Amino acid sequence: MILIADSGSTKTEWRGIDHHESQSCITKGINPFHQNTEEILQILSEDFSLDRSLIKKIHFYGAGCASKDKTLIVYNALTNFFQTETIDIESDLMGAARSLCGTQSGIACILGTGSNSCVYDGRNIVDNVSPLGYILGDEGSGAVMGKKLIADILKGQFSKELTALFYKEHDTNPVQLLHNIYKKPWANRYMAQFARFLWRHQDWDEIDKFITNSFDEFIKRNLLQYNKVLQLKINFTGSIAYYFDSILKKALHKNGLKAGAITQSPMDGLQQYHSLQK
Template structure:
């Protein structure tokens, strides 16, 4: 169900928006173009974790927010068309109001490039991308998730770090930091292949924990650049981009590696227009 949230906000109605990543989920309640409530929950990916954790989160959020909304927009990782159809019904049941569900990519597009054409990219725990025109999706190359894709995301970087450190082929600085983490091969296998785990989020956390020694580890610097370059060569460069099409990035890793993204983009003659940590940053 498509909802005109701008119109509702202009009328002074309360609306609730959620940016649901695999690692964390951010909620904003808005009224009169002001953020009146902000809240964070652990991330949920319905494709890998099922629908129940999201239902539980919705019920908890409803008890915490100051006042019930007239409409809810949930945009998140794993929100395929089939998932969205079910989630919109769940929103109506839990919040008692209209609901719109879409991908995290749709939210980023509406906030980063609501007018004109632009390629919108998300580099978070995973990765995603799509070519939009006036907020509508024109072309999308599938991300395929942490097993088959997610190039450039924190989980993708973490996957390579873990494998190389377990095999002892990272450099001295990276291996020293790895040993400080105290993780055994069995710990890794349990967290990646065990039941009831969030492997992509865990691998992304490893990437974050290893970031302390990026400056002193040539191996890590080269690995990060390679992983980010993979995102360009396996996704960005395969879009039908016109000359100077603006490219927008969102996500904490994207913001952290903004300089590298701009350098790689420039090497391919691409126009990197803006890089933000969170799409919601554009609301403030």
């Protein structure tokens, strides 16, 4: 069995492939910027439910896996848990590129809890604007949309009606919001959950404008930095891109860019990619 993992900050999707059959499970997110080897092992021990004895090779695509030192943290956890040394670890961005573009050239983007983008030549990532994380960057991501939504709510930038609706739906108040962001771990996950509020109420003009501005910022600060951006299709994977696809496509069109594939998860594309690599 070949095991493919797509890991973000919020969750990790695992899919075991044996000939034409597959089985899946979900664990908590794995990111070596936030977890050490022991903490990753704990997640696997608690949540992983597939039969480990059948796994012969692992392709792991993960957030935070772009450098050797961080990759080693994940590698040590995987070799310990799965008892196999046939493990290939790549960044989640490479996973997105292979899933969306296969062996063709294109621009691949992630819009989920975090955001990222790259130019892909069909084999390698040849250009990448650093996402910088949700504090300095990650434009258009769920975490940054949530962060800006909360900030605008607290600073009175939305109508009284929408602000009241926000507090009612989440049964919260300014004190609780600030406590959860500044005093508890995983603030990015916490803030990203408020993207659901934006999705539920995107028919409000002020919400539509807010989402559009978020995508415009992602385009300006990331996509427009690439020399070939006007020649290549722009492909996306991730929950934010998937659920706000109509607004995203309008933002791309407004900036003269060509929309390509938009998927909720890279997993189906990764399964197809690795099936063809045999």
